[in-house]
Amino acid sequence: MELASEIARLRKAAGLTQPELAERSGVGLRFVRELEQGKPTVRLDKVKQVLDLLGHEVCVRPKA
Numbered sequence: 740m741e742l743a744s745e746i747a748r749l750r751k752a753a754g755l756t757q758p759e760l761a762e763r764s765g766v767g768l769r770f771v772r773e774l775e776q777g778k779p780t781v782r783l784d785k786v787k788q789v790l791d792l793l794g795h796e797v798c799v800r801p802k803a
Contacts, residue, residue, distance in 0.1 A: 742786075743777035749793045750775075764792040 750760050750771075757775070761768040766785045774781055774789065783797065790796055 741777065743775050746789060746793075747775045749795065753793060760789065760792070764789045 750757070753760075755763070757771045758768055761771045764771075765788055770781070770785055771789070774786065787797055
């Protein structure tokens with residue numbers, strides 16, 4: 740599953756708008772928008788902040 744679509748799905752499931760997610764997780768709105776649009780270079784620490792708020796974590800696994 741692609742990170743961008745999963746973040747958007749989790750945000751919507753939590754009933755949050757992009758601005759609400761940005762504010763509550765402590766990242767900028769622009770970051771949330773770029774993250775959900777699939778920007779190829781994003782800061783992992785900020786991704787972690789967003790996922791923490793949504794009750795998830797980053798997991799690294801080898802390619803199949």
